[in-house]
Amino acid sequence: MQGLNTARRTVRFTVGWKITETDESAIAKLPADAWQAAVRQDGQVHPHAQVAELTGLDERAAAWGVRLLVRRVKPSARDARQLTDLEKQTGWKYAIIATNLGPRGLRGVGGSHQLAFIDAVHRDHAEVEDRVRTNKAMGLRNLPSKTWNVNVGWILACNIAADLDAWTRLLGLHDDAELARAEPQTLRYCLWHLPARLISHARQRILKISATWPWSGAFLTCWQRLCALPAPI
Known part of the structure; x- marks a missing residue:
């Protein structure tokens, strides 16, 4: 998708990211204050989800030239059998989003650089x-x-x-x-x-x-x- 960008066209994307041991090691290094509240599509604070920036801690981000965001939620009973050792240890279920939206976000869209905004936009793909x-x-x-x-x-x-x-x-x-x-x-x-x-x-x-x-x-x-x-x- 990065190759779709040209001098006359800019393509922005968010995609799901398969979590590996390298990614889990980066997640484990995140300090407690790195996590911030996620928001729903209507702008309301999500009471059971948080997001954090993972780019600087995950070496795979630089290798692929993307920005990585990690989201964590409390796992449901249905997820219990699929949790990794890290998720069992921390009590959270993790998901990573890869994007080429940089720290300046989208032109003319205020707050589009923020983690909560990118997370909400990505999750809207479910619709x-x-x-x-x-x-x-x-x-x-x-x-x-x-x-x-x-x-x-x-x-x-x-x-x-x-x-x-x-x-x-x-x-x-x-x-x-x-x-x-x-x-x-x-x-x-x-x-x-x-x-x-x-x-x-x-x-x-x-x-x-x-x-x-x-x-x-x-x-x-x-x-x-x-x-x-x-x-x-």
């Missing part, structure tokens, strides 16, 4: 992976045909469905604690397949929704918000 998983749930997991053209059409339809799902949650359900980050299966059950009938009366089309359906209010709010959007130009 990308999450959307890949949900796109598979929209039909990308199984292609329907051995014919190339049929599969191309299928993938296009799946991606359109995934985009509609994402924009519907963002524009119509952003303040709904239950549905704003719901899985496609949940939205299918709550909204897309809601118990309703489309009828015609007095030259009008009316959607009659079951009054007992728990998500009828969420559907109406979402529908009204989407209808209020300006027409695309």
